[in-house]
Amino acid sequence: MATGEDGGDPAILFRMRISKSRDCALELLRRTSDISRAILYASRLVAATRPSIDNLKKDMTMTIALMPLPYAQDALEPHISSKTLEIHHGAHHKTYVDKLNAAIAGTENEGKSVEEIAKAASGPLFNNSAQTWNHGFYWHSLSPEKTAPSESLAAAITNDFGSMDALLEALSNEAVNHFSNGWAWLVVEGGKLKVISTHDADSALVKDVTPLLTVDVWEHAYYIDQMNKRPAYVKAVLENILNWKFASDNFDRGTAWTYPA
Numbered sequence: 001m002a003t004g005e006d007g008g009d010p011a012i013l014f015r016m017r018i019s020k021s022r023d024c025a026l027e028l029l030r031r032t033s034d035i036s037r038a039i040l041y042a043s044r045l046v047a048a049t050r051p052s053i054d055n056l057k058k059d060m061t062m063t064i065a066l067m068p069l070p071y072a073q074d075a076l077e078p079h080i081s082s083k084t085l086e087i088h089h090g091a092h093h094k095t096y097v098d099k100l101n102a103a104i105a106g107t108e109n110e111g112k113s114v115e116e117i118a119k120a121a122s123g124p125l126f127n128n129s130a131q132t133w134n135h136g137f138y139w140h141s142l143s144p145e146k147t148a149p150s151e152s153l154a155a156a157i158t159n160d161f162g163s164m165d166a167l168l169e170a171l172s173n174e175a176v177n178h179f180s181n182g183w184a185w186l187v188v189e190g191g192k193l194k195v196i197s198t199h200d201a202d203s204a205l206v207k208d209v210t211p212l213l214t215v216d217v218w219e220h221a222y223y224i225d226q227m228n229k230r231p232a233y234v235k236a237v238l239e240n241i242l243n244w245k246f247a248s249d250n251f252d253r254g255t256a257w258t259y260p261a
Contacts, residue, residue, distance in 0.1 A: 075144035114259040141213035143243035150248035160193040
């Protein structure tokens with residue numbers, strides 16, 4: 001009987017080779033199938049997670065957030081009600097932030113700070129960026145706790161106004177007599193304290209001054225609590241909830257407050 005080169009039966013060796021080839025082919029098919037299934041699974045996973053990825057990208061483009069109130073919503077009562085803050089902060093301020101984010105999405109302003117945008121903008125973009133900043137500054141200009149000016153600010157008040165009462169009278173007159181909507185501000189201009197006002201969305205941020213505190217005199221700031229009685233709202237704010245610590249921090253730092261990123 002003929003034998004193979006290794007001394008085995010050629011027929012047996014042939015069948016062994018066939019069997020080994022078949023096993024190799026089956027293993028190759030199995031691996032190929034595994035790879036195909038893996039590719040299919042991966043593609044389904046990507047498709048399933050695509051909405052989450054898209055939402056994440058969308059969230060990442062919303063670079064400017066509605067800053068939270070620095071106190072509880074009812075903390076300023078009875079001078080400013082919880083309902084007023086709910087609408088003023090949760091609706092009005094939020095609308096400015098939402099419109100600002102929509103306006104800067106996909107533009108060169110995306111990723112910039114509120115201050116950078118407001119200082120270079122005009123038209124609706126300025127209105128929404130400035131009002132985003134103005135409201136954030138206003139929330140910090142109020143405090144549920146009684147505060148007092150720092151020694152340095154108190155000295156400047158005495159030097160530039162004569163007394164705290166004189167300053168409050170000047171701020172009250174500016175706020176009460178300001179025509180229509182706007183803001184009354186205590187600022188530093190040319191090294192001296194000064195009371196000014198701005199109309200509508202205009203902001204002390206973009207003036208050559210350092211803002212120390214502000215009083216919002218848009219009607220939505222007081223209409224729920226005081227109806228059309230702006231003097232009553234201004235009196236309540238000036239006598240009870242002005243944040244002199246915030247004003248002192250701004251005065252001592254010598255630069256404008258920064259809207260939180």
